[in-house]
Amino acid sequence: MQNHAAPVAATGSGTELLDSAVARLVRETGASVAMVYLLPKNETTLRLTVLAGVPIQLAVPWTRVTLSAPMPVADALRHRCLIWLGSQEELARRYPRPALVLPYRFSLAAAPIRTGTTDWGGLVLLWPGSHPPELTPRERDAVAGGCRDIGMLMQQAEAAGHPVLPGTQPRVLPPPEPPVPDPAEGSAAMEFVRRLPGGSCALSLDGTITFLNPEAAELLGTRAADLLGTLPWVSLPWLDDPSVEDHYRAAVIGRQQTSFTALRPPDRWLSFHLFPNATGISVRIVPAVNPDPAGAAVSAEPPTPAAPSRATALYHLMHLAATLTEAVGTQDVIELTGDQLMPAFRIHSLVVLTSAEGRLRVEGSRGSHATLMDGFDGTPLTSDTPAAHVLTTGVPAFFATATELDRAYPALVLRKTVAACAFLPLVVSGHPIGSLVLAYDRPHTFEPEERALLTSIAGLLAQALDRARLYDAKDRLAHSLQAHLLPHTLPRIPGLDIAARYLPAARGTGIGGDFYDLIQLDDTTAAATIGDVQGHNVNAAVLMGQVRTAVHASAGAPPDEVLARTNRLLTDLDPGLFTSCLYVHLDLAGHRAVLATAGHPAPLLRQPDGQTEVLELPPGLLLGVDPASRYPTAEIPLPPGAALALFTDGLVEAPGVDFDDATAELAEHFALALDQSMDSVADTLVRYAERSTPGSDDIALLLINALGTDGPTRPDR
Numbered sequence: 001m002q003n004h005a006a007p008v009a010a011t012g013s014g015t016e017l018l019d020s021a022v023a024r025l026v027r028e029t030g031a032s033v034a035m036v037y038l039l040p041k042n043e044t045t046l047r048l049t050v051l052a053g054v055p056i057q058l059a060v061p062w063t064r065v066t067l068s069a070p071m072p073v074a075d076a077l078r079h080r081c082l083i084w085l086g087s088q089e090e091l092a093r094r095y096p097r098p099a100l101v102l103p104y105r106f107s108l109a110a111a112p113i114r115t116g117t118t119d120w121g122g123l124v125l126l127w128p129g130s131h132p133p134e135l136t137p138r139e140r141d142a143v144a145g146g147c148r149d150i151g152m153l154m155q156q157a158e159a160a161g162h163p164v165l166p167g168t169q170p171r172v173l174p175p176p177e178p179p180v181p182d183p184a185e186g187s188a189a190m191e192f193v194r195r196l197p198g199g200s201c202a203l204s205l206d207g208t209i210t211f212l213n214p215e216a217a218e219l220l221g222t223r224a225a226d227l228l229g230t231l232p233w234v235s236l237p238w239l240d241d242p243s244v245e246d247h248y249r250a251a252v253i254g255r256q257q258t259s260f261t262a263l264r265p266p267d268r269w270l271s272f273h274l275f276p277n278a279t280g281i282s283v284r285i286v287p288a289v290n291p292d293p294a295g296a297a298v299s300a301e302p303p304t305p306a307a308p309s310r311a312t313a314l315y316h317l318m319h320l321a322a323t324l325t326e327a328v329g330t331q332d333v334i335e336l337t338g339d340q341l342m343p344a345f346r347i348h349s350l351v352v353l354t355s356a357e358g359r360l361r362v363e364g365s366r367g368s369h370a371t372l373m374d375g376f377d378g379t380p381l382t383s384d385t386p387a388a389h390v391l392t393t394g395v396p397a398f399f400a401t402a403t404e405l406d407r408a409y410p411a412l413v414l415r416k417t418v419a420a421c422a423f424l425p426l427v428v429s430g431h432p433i434g435s436l437v438l439a440y441d442r443p444h445t446f447e448p449e450e451r452a453l454l455t456s457i458a459g460l461l462a463q464a465l466d467r468a469r470l471y472d473a474k475d476r477l478a479h480s481l482q483a484h485l486l487p488h489t490l491p492r493i494p495g496l497d498i499a500a501r502y503l504p505a506a507r508g509t510g511i512g513g514d515f516y517d518l519i520q521l522d523d524t525t526a527a528a529t530i531g532d533v534q535g536h537n538v539n540a541a542v543l544m545g546q547v548r549t550a551v552h553a554s555a556g557a558p559p560d561e562v563l564a565r566t567n568r569l570l571t572d573l574d575p576g577l578f579t580s581c582l583y584v585h586l587d588l589a590g591h592r593a594v595l596a597t598a599g600h601p602a603p604l605l606r607q608p609d610g611q612t613e614v615l616e617l618p619p620g621l622l623l624g625v626d627p628a629s630r631y632p633t634a635e636i637p638l639p640p641g642a643a644l645a646l647f648t649d650g651l652v653e654a655p656g657v658d659f660d661d662a663t664a665e666l667a668e669h670f671a672l673a674l675d676q677s678m679d680s681v682a683d684t685l686v687r688y689a690e691r692s693t694p695g696s697d698d699i700a701l702l703l704i705n706a707l708g709t710d711g712p713t714r715p716d717r
Contacts, residue, residue, distance in 0.1 A: 025146035033126035047166035055206035072110035086133035104254035105129025128255035198286035338366030354434035420444035426462035497705040499678035513544035514700035524589040531581035559596035570624035608641030612671035650697035
């Protein structure tokens with residue numbers, strides 16, 4: 001019998017440093033559940049690192065949360081603010097996916113863990129459904145203080161050369177120890193329990209039975225010794241019903257009292273009343289009348305020990321179905337499927353295969369042994385292998401032992417790689433597109449119910465993969481289009497040191513319309529432009545190309561006329577999108593620049609002595625709004641040693657941060673890089689943006705340093 005009572009310890013580095021901070025946070029806020037997520041450097045996925053208040057099996061679907069996911073902890077970190085959800089209704093309205101999987105009464109707060117400009121991760125706290133609809137000032141202060149303390153611990157550990165890293169499994173803090181009564185109180189408590197009618201039972205937070213009196217054992221129809229340390233829905237077959245485990249989940253997650261009635265075959269109905277707290281669940285069991293005389297008894301066949309309970313399987317299946325609706329890209333689909341499917345069904349390895357040019361191709365895998373993938377990758381579809389057979393016939397295959405697999409496919413040498421496996425067709429609209437391989441590290445009996453469930457999951461995966469492959473194709477096409485519309489190189493202009501950078505937004509947001517360009521007009525004049533087309537799609541990229549072409553066609557005219565002509569073109573095209581644009585005419589001989597803006601952020605000007613400011617330009621409407629718009633100009637001196645930084649708002653814009661404050665901070669970084677080449681400065685500013693912005697918008701950056709007509713030129717890159 002599997003025992004879930006043992007706490008799970010993380011195998012990461014230094015996570016135990018967070019234990020006391022998390023325990024103190026739970027005490028000070030009165031929260032019932034705490035989850036600390038860490039964001040490893042250069043990654044976009046939050047990882048559950050420390051868990052308190054619920055067993056690990058209830059948190060498995062939430063162990064990995066991508067920054068782009070519509071989840072409270074991801075939003076809290078992206079927007080750098082506290083997210084408060086005071087009711088189940090509010091959770092369902094703002095975050096339907098977790099609300100669908102967790103239909104229980106609780107309140108939730110999510111907050112970012114940060115120090116300075118460094119994002120360390122996020123915090124999630126849950127309170128029982130009885131919590132008032134708003135956080136109290138004391139609770140808010142405790143949440144903020146807890147995040148600050150954890151952030152400081154992370155910072156100190158990294159400074160000491162021992163950074164705290166997420167483990168392969170979350171670190172689960174044990175529940176608080178109940179007070180130890182003196183012998184007289186313990187004796188009185190036992191007498192109290194004996195006098196109560198019916199049965200008394202105690203469960204730990206993970207659902208295992210820790211105590212039951214003789215009356216409870218008699219009502220349940222078994223010996224107490226056979227139940228202690230077991231899960232009731234596993235050791236009592238007639239309780240293996242999703243609704244039973246669902247009541248347990250409601251008690252643990254929502255800390256709410258709950259009741260249900262169940263039939264003990266052949267004809268005895270029992271009523272169960274659950275009373276949870278931070279240390280476990282007390283259960284009262286009393287006889288009950290049949291609530292449904294026509295109701296039939298559930299099956300008395302015990303579940304297969306290797307298979308999850310029906311409630312657990314349905315829990316993960318529902319979560320997977322909701323998750324896959326939001327997945328973008330093939331790898332996202334495979335990662336999310338692995339996160340949900342593997343722990344729910346105790347799968348050791350997962351491989352997704354598709355067909356290409358008459359052969360199987362490994363599209364992605366989770367936890368897979370190299371030998372497992374080598375056994376299928378590149379195999380002809382005509383080969384005598386289970387993966388090829390499943391793909392071509394659409395009929396799943398299950399092998400409970402390696403011996404069964406060897407007997408059916410003697411040429412496939414996988415005995416040392418798997419102990420059992422399943423091969424499931426990935427079918428979309430009746431057409432097989434691939435195979436799903438599930439491998440186990442021990443023999444596994446596939447009961448009919450589990451076979452049906454795994455086959456259904458493969459169907460969900462196939463549909464999600466089909467959508468993801470279409471997304472990937474469109475994404476590649478769109479980014480290729482955008483890349484071809486941006487300049488591959490910038491002209492070498494004597495007297496200028498120039499650098500440009502373009503960073504696409506995080507995956508899943510589509511492509512943007514950010515653009516930049518540098519145009520040499522003659523030996524002593526040039527034009528620079530930068531802009532941002534509204535939206536993140538192919539239309540935005542196409543319009544960006546049209547705007548850039550229009551600016552090229554008008555380059556050399558005064559800046560106000562360049563923007564006016566481009567604006568008239570866009571209003572004639574009526575694309576339904578607006579564009580910001582900044583145009584700069586550079587007079588290198590006269591050491592001056594003339595600028596005009598169409599709703600675009602003003603550039604930074606750094607003087608030769610390092611003094612840096614945000615230029616004040618007369619405003620102009622966005623391109624494409626009014627065909628009669630005028631774009632007034634401003635002239636500035638640009639002596640040798642002065643530099644301009646043109647940028648799009650993705651470089652500085654972050655939720656909850658004032659735009660002017662963020663721009664001023666960018667100016668400080670620009671000023672400090674006085675003696676660096678523009679290439680080096682561009683890298684510095686991009687690193688600043690990666691730390692300070694959520695990455696949800698494209699970034700374009702164009703740096704221009706006036707060296708004088710006799711100065712060095714920018715080297716080709």
